[in-house]
Amino acid sequence: xxxxxxxxxxxxxxxxxxxxxxxxxxxxxxxxxxxxxxxxxxxxxxxxxxxxxxxxxxxxxxxxxxxxxxxxxxxxxxxxxxxxxxxxxxxxxxxxxxxxxxxxxxxxxxxxxxxxxxxxxxxxxxxxxxxxxxxxxxxxxxxxxxxxxxxxxxxxxxxxxxxxxxxxxxxxxxxxxxxxxxxxxxxxxxxxxxxxxxxxxxxxxxxxxxxxxxxxxxxxxxxxxxxxxxxxxxxxxxxxxxx
Ligand SMILES: [Zn+2]
Numbered sequence: 001x002x003x004x005x006x007x008x009x010x011x012x013x014x015x016x017x018x019x020x021x022x023x024x025x026x027x028x029x030x031x032x033x034x035x036x037x038x039x040x041x042x043x044x045x046x047x048x049x050x051x052x053x054x055x056x057x058x059x060x061x062x063x064x065x066x067x068x069x070x071x072x073x074x075x076x077x078x079x080x081x082x083x084x085x086x087x088x089x090x091x092x093x094x095x096x097x098x099x100x101x102x103x104x105x106x107x108x109x110x111x112x113x114x115x116x117x118x119x120x121x122x123x124x125x126x127x128x129x130x131x132x133x134x135x136x137x138x139x140x141x142x143x144x145x146x147x148x149x150x151x152x153x154x155x156x157x158x159x160x161x162x163x164x165x166x167x168x169x170x171x172x173x174x175x176x177x178x179x180x181x182x183x184x185x186x187x188x189x190x191x192x193x194x195x196x197x198x199x200x201x202x203x204x205x206x207x208x209x210x211x212x213x214x215x216x217x218x219x220x221x222x223x224x225x226x227x228x229x230x231x232x233x234x235x236x237x238x239x240x241x242x243x
Contacts, residue, residue: 005064011118012055013098025053028101033109037063037070052077056084056094056122083126090125093137096229100141103236104148114147124212131215134224139204139211141228150235152176154201159183165199168192171227173234190230200224
C-alpha cells in the first residue's frame with residue numbers, strides 16, 4: 001500500500017475515544033468527502049493538537065498513512081463556529097444534518113457543494129431567529145438527499161397530479177413521492193406533511209433566497225422538520241441494509 005500524505009480542509013463531524021489517549025475523528029473533507037482518521041495522543045494534557053479537533057469546527061489538517069488507515073499528523077482550527085457552539089437549538093439542527101450526511105454517504109466520495117452548504121449552515125443557523133430555522137434545516141436535509149440521489153418528488157401528488165398546497169400530503173419513501181389527502185386519506189401520521197409543512201418543503205427544495213427568510217410558527221415548527229428527520233433515518237437504514 002502506498003504511503004499518502006495529504007493536506008485537506010475538513011469539517012469535524014464527530015469524535016470518539018480510542019484506547020487510552022487517542023481519538024477517532026469523522027471528518028467531512030472538501031477534497032475527499034467523509035474521511036475517518038485517528039489522532040494519536042490528543043487526549044493527553046500536553047497535546048496541542050487535541051484542542052483543534054472539536055466537533056463542529058473547521059480545520060486545516062494533514063492526513064497520512066497507508067491505504068485506508070489514516071492518521072492526523074497536523075491540525076489547525078480554521079473556524080471555531082463559536083456562535084453555533086453556544087446555541088443548543090442550532091447545534092441540535094446541525095447534528096441532525098451531520099447524522100444525515102453520515103447515513104447517506106460513504107467515505108472518500110467528494111461532495112464539495114455539500115461541504116460549502118454545511119459550512120454556511122453552521123454559520124447561518126445561530127444567527128437566524130428561531131422561526132426561520134426549520135426551513136433552513138429542511139433545505140439542508142433536502143440538499144443531502146438530492147446529493148445522494150434520493151430526494152423525493154414533492155411537486156405533485158403521485159396519483160392525481162395535484163400540485164396545490166391546500167391539501168395535506170403524505171410522503172411515500174418507497175415511491176420517492178408524495179400522495180395527497182384526497183387520494184389517500186388514511187396512512188401513517190409520521191409521514192404526513194401538513195399544508196404548512198408542504199409549502200415549507202417546496203421553498204426548502206427551491207434553495208433560493210426565501211430559504212433563510214421564511215418563518216414558521218412555533219406550533220408548526222415540529223410538523224415542518226420531523227417528517228424529514230424521519231425520512232433521513234429511513235433512507236439511511238435502506239442504504240445500510242443494501243451494504
Ligand atoms: Zn392526489
